Amino acid sequence: MQLYDLNLSGNCYKVRLFLSLIGQQAELTTVNLHAGEHQQADFLAINPRGQVPALVDGELHLGDSQAILVYLARRYANDAWYPQDAVQQGRIAGWLSFAANEVQHGPGSARLGKLFGVPIDQLAVQKKATATLQLLDTQLGNHTWLAQGSQPSIADIAVYPYVALAGDGGIDLAPYAQLNAWFARIRALPGYIDMPGL
């Protein structure tokens, strides 16, 4: 397997973290976004969305961090990471959407603006980020893991990075007790690895 990667991307970290948790390895290739490598024809042939991460596994070319988690879980991991029953798959799909929508456009965007200087309406984004963190804190007050199973699933891995990196976007995580307890549970998983900023 080859993972097209960027060290500081939370979406790439999501995949590196999951690979480590399930004991799988991928060869990493750094994509230089500053040099525009993600918009060059050879990368767009791998991922037409022009984003990292992207995974190549045999004939398969797959972009999107959520999609890569689903693929890796289904192909290489214990079923507990992505159980096969309809209720669990539905719940997990809801958190994958939440990661692509509220988390990406809340704490993810706040970090893009603050850390990388991307022009962003910080007031609107901070409001979205706060609502996102509050919702998660409430959910995690009632459940050990996001998708309500007795074990972590790819839902937790999809949501964790940009939430845990919210400090990079100028957001104080200290008030969210349940979130911090969940961070600690994730960090205690066998095979857990970190990234810069965590």
Place this chain on the structure above:
Amino acid sequence: MQLYDLNLSGNCYKVRLFLSLIGQQAELTTVNLHAGEHQQADFLAINPRGQVPALVDGELHLGDSQAILVYLARRYANDAWYPQDAVQQGRIAGWLSFAANEVQHGPGSARLGKLFGVPIDQLAVQKKATATLQLLDTQLGNHTWLAQGSQPSIADIAVYPYVALAGDGGIDLAPYAQLNAWFARIRALPGYIDMPGL
């Protein structure tokens, strides 16, 4: 099954359309967003994200249109709508993220601004929408259905509504020949139903 619904929401239509395609029925309850019903405690108990659609099926409360498609496909539909193999599930998950991210924040947001007067940076959104439509047009030049199978999947149903409704956001769909051909294929499916604006 009960579907908490709004006639003009493309995300609700997504679920109504899929239910019709698989020959299932749900009792519809209209949520009055103008009156703030989606922020009231009894609705938040069903969907903490405070969004429509939300599905209640026995004990299950499930928000998020993508999540509801996954659940319904897995529970009630022919496997072709959401095949069980890792490659197809990975590819479909990528399009579900694309629906929650690029489609929702591109043509979906353009429509919110134009049709419902939500304050939005129309220039940025139109740029995002154009990139989204171009990517889809290219993909559909090479594939009959989005996830590359020989039959439609929930990927097509997740992406279709806000793309087909792009005209409501002031976007001209005429230049996208492959997109229009795909619209025609979807509209020819047995059980297809329309919504206002299509």
